[in-house]
Amino acid sequence: MSLLSVDGLAVRDRAGTALVENVSFEVAAGDRAGLIGESGSGKSLTALAVLGLLPPGLTATGSVRLDGADMIRAPRGHGTAATVVFQEPLTALDPLMTAGRQIAGPLRRLRGLRGAALREAVRSALGEVRLTDTDRIARSYPHQLSGGQRQRVAIAMAVACRPRLLIADEPTTALDVTVQAEILDLLDRIVTTHGTALLFITHDLPVAARVIRHTHVLRHGRVVESGPITSLIAAPEHPYTRTLVDSARRFDAALERTGRA
């Protein structure tokens, strides 16, 4: 049985307009899936619906089962089933709380750690996201960290409780390109090490291709194409997928030209 199975998910606003419609996909334990689409295509709403955390005024119908729990009708008590890494590391961390305390919060609650064991878990979580000088980082407030460091802290927070599914919602979009590559490698390594399933949400095809195998292309709240990412790139069927691939290609070609000049 799949870890996450979404079947016929629709998200409607108060006026009844469908923002997401008839979205179905599955993520098996340890699998890596992608949701690709432009902004406003319903990627993030789908993720929030999966977590049972739609903003007020939006309602979900269909079926979402996460680790056996029905996330539409009884969206409570998931705890360690799934966690999220957000796009903007600035707002993902509480500005008035040290990084260490923020990582400690879920660890204390979900794994029942206290005292020395808790400190040790925070330290190892920071080490796991390749942050050196962990004691200093743990004592720092978010504004004292760089963007890349903040995103690493956010990832440490998300994976410290060993979730079975990690949802990464455009985790590299707000970062510059070199940091982007490091964060992608980091996510890649972490999900491989712990066998965590990954649901990766992005608008960036080349970024997606680095970390995921199977992907779903969303447009206007509907899945227009699904399949292994390599075959999507090699032979896109839907016109929209083709535009995505073409624009990525054009970008590459432009890079190449400037490189030669």
Place this chain on the structure above:
Amino acid sequence: MSRRRSLHLALGLLLVGVIAAGVLLSYVWLPFAPDDTSGGRLAPPGGDHLLGTDKLGRDLFTQLLIGGRIAIGTALGAVAVGGLIGVTAGLLAGFATRWLDDAAAVVLDILIAFPTLLLAMLIVAGTGASLGTAILAIGIAMAAVVARLTRVLVKQVLARDYITAARVAGISWPRIVLSHVLPNIAPTVLVNLALQAGLAVLAEASLSYLGLGTPPPNASWGRMLYEAQATVLAAPAGALAPGIALVVLVVGVNLTADGLRDLTDPTRRGRRGSGGRPDSAGRPGSAGAGRPGSAGAGAGLPGAADPAQVGPAGPARLADPTLDTTLGKS
């Protein structure tokens, strides 16, 4: 905290301290009894009467000291009433469903538009003029302003990803409010409360001036101003003394508020002028160095902050300057 900011705090505490010292003094020693009229009417400053006497022959310095009790009592009382009701109502409105929130916003706007003096007159008409009534009226008017500010700030904080992350981790709403929402709205709300405290003192003065506040023979600064009005040219000290005392207290409270905000807000506390301080990575680890949460109120913060990064990471703050100005109303 920058130099300028700590100067604000020191100066503010000094000004408030002068008034507070006068109030404390009034409980152990007064130059004359409040109803002692032996000095003769409108005596000039100097001699036995440091500031002279009023038109009934009462010592002005004595009245000023007693008026200080009322001013500080009003400030604390009104902030307690306004803060408690305002923050609670604002939190509830911030969490409420849409129609309830809309209704709350309308009620708050009406309350804010409603003149404090009119509200006070209504309450006084029901219960009779007293200091308690004045504090209640000022506190209720303040609550509306504080509630609206709190509501906006709560909504801002609730929209942040760290709230979603906390909910994903299954953390309960009460705990989220305690650990994330309240600390993040606190700096702005506290400064606003201190600002309101200054305005409350002024509001009490105007209520007393109109005869709606402290009844005689208690000398509130507003009442002193009112009574000195007719004789202001003959004996200016009668109006100048309470006027200056009011300004000292109000300015002092505002400066203190300004300085306190910077103490409670780590995104400002770590802030440095040009130059900054050397990276403290080599700072010898203190006893609880690696303990998460140990950096809370500690003095030395690691790493000098880049001022450019401070803005958006800070706690919820109002982006709309027009809203800020309307909040100044009491």
